[in-house]
Amino acid sequence: MFGDTLRCTKRETMRNFLLSQHKNLEGVYDFLVSTIDNSVRRKTIGVNPVLKHDIRCCYTGEVIRKSPSEEGVLKLSRGDWRRVFGRDRLDYIAIYLPLDGKIYLQEDMWCLCNFVHETLHSRSILSKKNGPYPNLYFVYEGITELLTGWILQSEFKECFSSWTTIEICFLKIYLRWVKIWNYFSWKIGIKKIIDIYFDYSLTDPLEALVELAINKGYKIKNVFSPYDPNTDLESKFTDELSEVFGTDFDEYLASDIRLLEPGKI
Secondary structure, three states: OHHHHHHHHHHHHHHHHHHHHHHOHHHHHHHHHHHHHHHOOOOOOOOOOOOOOOEOOOOOOOOEEEOOOOOEEEEEOOHHHHHOOHEEEHHOOOOEOOOOEEEEEEOOOOOHHHHHHHHHHHOHHHHOOOOOOOOOHHHHHHHHHHHHHHHHHHOHHHHHOOOOOOOOOOOOHHHHHHHHHHHHHHHHHHHHHHHOOOOOOOOOOHHHHHHHHHHOOOOOOOOOOOOOOOOOOHHHHHHHHHHHHHHHHHHHOOOOOOOOOOHHO
């Protein structure tokens, strides 16, 4: 328990450091985008426009906040958070909404880890508004969380040390998804996956990911095409990886390994 408290203190220190350097959340967002650009050695492009609209209560339609112009990052109090997103999302700390082109942060709750995660979403083709695969959480959440660890290890080492150990920083439901893409990146190369993740011009990023494996000489089928939202594509994809990579993949996925070490990729 004391260890978790210490790590939470480190997380608060990292957040406060960012806020001390940048006077508003837009400044923090710009700083993180710059950090991501430097880490991936390319200039990323936001794939969704920031819409100008009022923020309303999801229950009553009451205006909670007038249109914040072109701000891309907004903080909401816990009470307003519940009114905007409903009770089922009260435990969310940060949310990126492609339809809005905005990142929402729950005031006094968000940390650097989930801000990096949502910032990555806001730059990614996988989170594009009206994208081709809107329900494949294991794809866009798994890859995004893997890259979150990669960015943290590269640029925010203190925060990285607590990344997979605190629930607020790393959701447990993401672990299996991150391990799937972590293993895939060992075989394919993280930089090639990053190129696809940030390529806003692609019409089918998952086909491009499968092509990476094929170009490496792996006989992998594209289970994502034709796309059927009623099919368990996560199971089909993991079965395909098991077929291609064998027991090494199966044992890694079934293991309780939690330290993912994305820098080793």
